[in-house]
Amino acid sequence: MVTLDGQNLFDGQQLEIEQDSIQRDSAEKTVPGLDGILSIDLGSRGRKIKQKGILRAKSRSQMNEMIKAVSAFMDGKTHTLKLSSGDLVEYLRMDVFKVGKVQPSGAGLVVSYEIVYTQLAV
Numbered sequence: 645m646v647t648l649d650g651q652n653l654f655d656g657q658q659l660e661i662e663q664d665s666i667q668r669d670s671a672e673k674t675v676p677g678l679d680g681i682l683s684i685d686l687g688s689r690g691r692k693i694k695q696k697g698i699l700r701a702k703s704r705s706q707m708n709e710m711i712k713a714v715s716a717f718m719d720g721k722t723h724t725l726k727l728s729s730g731d732l733v734e735y736l737r738m739d740v741f742k743v744g745k746v747q748p749s750g751a752g753l754v755v756s757y758e759i760v761y762t763q764l765a766v
Contacts, residue, residue, distance in 0.1 A: 646695075647726045653714050659697040661727065663763075666691045693733060695725075695759040699743075702752040714759070715741055722764060736761040 646654050646661075669686040699714075701707035717723055717738045725733040740760035746753050 645728055648714075648717060649723050650726070651713070653710070654695075654697055655700050657698070660695070661725075661733075662694045662696075663733075664692040664694075690735075690762055690764045693725075693736065693761040693763055695761070697757060699755050699757055700749070700752055701754075704746070704753065707746060707753050707755060711743055711755075714757070717741075723761075725761070733761075733763065735765040736763055 645652060646659055648654075667689045669689045671684045671686060673682045673684070675682050699707065699710050701710055718741055720737065722735045722737055725736055727733065738759060739762055740758070742758045744756035746755045748754075
């Protein structure tokens with residue numbers, strides 16, 4: 645089970661989490677009288693984490709509530725994702741929440757989604 649800030653918002657089936665590498669930033673300056681470029685390392689700048697999966701609901705109103713609950717985390721604050729392995733991915737800001745087309749499935753509805761987080765500190 646994957647939770648966001650302790651809330652079970654996601655169906656654990658068909659859930660994928662992809663973590664990009666940590667990015668570094670630098671400032672590059674030219675200095676008069678010197679040949680070449682001065683490069684100043686500004687340290688790590690976090691990384692992108694993508695989560696893809698499917699939301700399942702019994703009715704359209706229940707699906708809308710689930711989408712609304714996930715959308716509430718696009719608040720600019722940092723959050724913690726707890727993976728099914730028990731590992732914590734902390735200091736996440738939710739930047740993108742894309743929802744696909746709602747489709748009937750069995751006794752309910754399903755929709756695919758993608759979330760893009762920025763991990764601000766590693």
